[in-house]
Each structure stands twice: as structure tokens, then as C-alpha cells.
Amino acid sequence: MGTVLITGSNRGIGLEFATQYAAKGWTVIATHRRDTVPDSLKALSEQYDNVSVETLDVLRHDQIDALAAKLQGTPIDLLINNAGIMSTGDPASAQTFGTLNHDISESYMRVNAFGPIKVAEAFFPHVEASKLKKIVNISSSSGRVSRPPPHSGNMWYRASKSALNGLMVTMVPTASKAGITVVMFEPGWTWTGKNEKNRQQGQLDPAVVVAAMIETIDGLTLEDTGRFLDRDGDTQPW
Numbered sequence: 024m025g026t027v028l029i030t031g032s033n034r035g036i037g038l039e040f041a042t043q044y045a046a047k048g049w050t051v052i053a054t055h056r057r058d059t060v061p062d063s064l065k066a067l068s069e070q071y072d073n074v075s076v077e078t079l080d081v082l083r084h085d086q087i088d089a090l091a092a093k094l095q096g097t098p099i100d101l102l103i104n105n106a107g108i109m110s111t112g113d114p115a116s117a118q119t120f121g122t123l124n125h126d127i128s129e130s131y132m133r134v135n136a137f138g139p140i141k142v143a144e145a146f147f148p149h150v151e152a153s154k155l156k157k158i159v160n161i162s163s164s165s166g167r168v169s170r171p172p173p174h175s176g177n178m179w180y181r182a183s184k185s186a187l188n189g190l191m192v193t194m195v196p197t198a199s200k201a202g203i204t205v206v207m208f209e210p211g212w213t214w215t216g217k218n219e220k221n222r223q224q225g226q227l228d229p230a231v232v233v234a235a236m237i238e239t240i241d242g243l244t245l246e247d248t249g250r251f252l253d254r255d256g257d258t259q260p261w
């Protein structure tokens with residue numbers, strides 16, 4: 024057990040991480056980007072004394088630095104860069120080669136790649152000061168470049184996850200010197216929507232996906248650093 028800080032923890036995979044770590048007795052710093060505390064985190068912090076809720080928009084360097092300063096001296100055993108966007112609400116064509124909307128490309132890069140590296144940089148001393156020393160990044164199979172995808176869509180999302188992987192791997196030499204393990208996860212296709220009617224066949228239950236990742240995270244050592252893993256800990260192609 025230890026302390027975990029999770030970005031984008033008010034819903035989906037992030038909320039599931041917060042819930043499962045809270046139930047295990049970890050000290051959970053559950054962060055969100057909303058103006059007011061989301062109901063999901065209000066309920067979680069009421070249920071568990073070991074959950075604190077903080078505001079952290081990964082696009083807001085001022086907020087990231089302010090939270091890092093507020094938590095100065097607090098060791099963070101596990102930093103989970105989970106926050107991400109898969110869509111900006113635009114049609115699929117906006118991310119498809121031939122009809123790309125170039126105005127939205129930066130949003131993906133900033134949230135999915137540049138935000139996480141800023142968060143890692145800001146909380147690096149907290150992780151370094153901890154016992155377990157782990158930084159986990161929720162990437163995606165979409166971040167792969169070694170196999171052509173079945174279609175030329177999701178281009179901005181795919182590029183942002185490739186960039187996330189590249190940035191985090193580049194952090195590894197510095198992290199290794201500090202004894203910090205850094206990994207990327209491909210969690211699998213997970214149902215995180217609201218309306219069950221929209222759930223598609225094959226979408227996994229977040230509780231199952233996150234339980235598997237937690238078990239894998241538990242077993243990580245410095246020897247695993249720089250790996251791209253599926254939820255069960257098997258190495259994935261880049």
C-alpha cells in the first residue's frame with residue numbers, strides 16, 4: 024500500500040482506479056478538472072477517509088505546479104497519468120486522413136501527451152521521495168506505429184498516444200537514475216460510457232480491466248521500466 028495520485032479520476036478508468044485503490048486502503052489523491060467537485064468523487068471521498076480530491080486540469084500548468092507545491096513533502100508511490108481525450112465531439116471525419124480538421128490536432132497532443140509529461144515532471148520529486156516509485160501512463164493500442172491500422176481514422180488520437188509513449192520512454196534514463204519505474208499501458212477496449220444501450224460488443228468492464236492493471240502494477244520493478252504493456256503485463260509492440 025502507498026499513496027496514489029490519479030489524473031482524470033472522476034469517471035471511467037480513472038474513477039475505477041480511485042475506487043479500487045481506496046478499497047485496498049491506499050491513500051488516494053483523486054484529481055479532476057471540473058469547477059466543482061464531481062458527484063462521483065464527492066461520493067467516493069465520503070465513503071473512504073483515505074480519499075482526498077484535488078483540482079488538476081492537465082492543460083493548466085499553473086494548477087499542476089500549485090498542486091505539486093501543495094503536496095511538497097508528500098511522497099507519491101504511484102502516479103497514474105490516466106486523463107485523456109478520445110474525441111473532441113467532432114465527427115469521425117475530423118480525424119480521418121483526407122478530411123482532417125487540422126484545427127483540433129493540438130488539443131489531442133496537449134491533453135494526451137504534453138499534459139502527462141508536465142504532470143510527470145511536476146510530481147517527479149514526490150515519486151522519487153516515495154517507497155514504490157512508479158509512474159504509470161494509460162496509453163492505447165492506438166499509439167502503435169509498428170502495424171498499419173485497419174483504416175486511416177483516429178489520426179490525432181493515435182498520434183497523441185504515440186507521442187505519449189515517446190515522451191515517457193525519453194524520460195526513462197532520468198527516471199531510472201532516481202529509481203523510478205515508468206511504464207505505458209494498453210488497457211484494452213473498455214466500456215466507460217453512461218448509457219448501457221450504447222455499449223458495443225467486446226467492450227470490457229472497467230472493473231475487470233483496472234483490477235488486472237493493478238495486479239500488474241503491483242508486480243512492476245525497475246527492470247520493467249520503459250515497457251509498453253497490456254493490462255496483464257505482457258509486452259506490446261510499439
Ligand SMILES: NC(=O)c1ccc[n+]([C@@H]2O[C@H](COP(=O)([O-])OP(=O)(O)OC[C@H]3O[C@@H](n4cnc5c(N)ncnc54)[C@H](OP(=O)(O)O)[C@@H]3O)[C@@H](O)[C@H]2O)c1
Nearest residue numbers: 031033034035036056080081105106107161163212213215
Ligand atoms: N476506454 C477505452 O477503451 C480506452 C482504451 C485505450 C486507452 N484508453 C485511455 O484510458 C484513459 C481513460 O479513458 P476512459 O475511457 O476512462 O475515458 P473517459 O471515460 O472519457 O474519461 C476521461 C477522463 O479524463 C479526464 N480529462 C479529460 N481531459 C482532461 C484534462 N485536460 N485534465 C484533466 N482531466 C481530463 C475526463 O474529465 P471530464 O469528466 O472533466 O471530461 C475524465 O475524467 C485515457 O487516457 C484513454 O485514452 C481508454
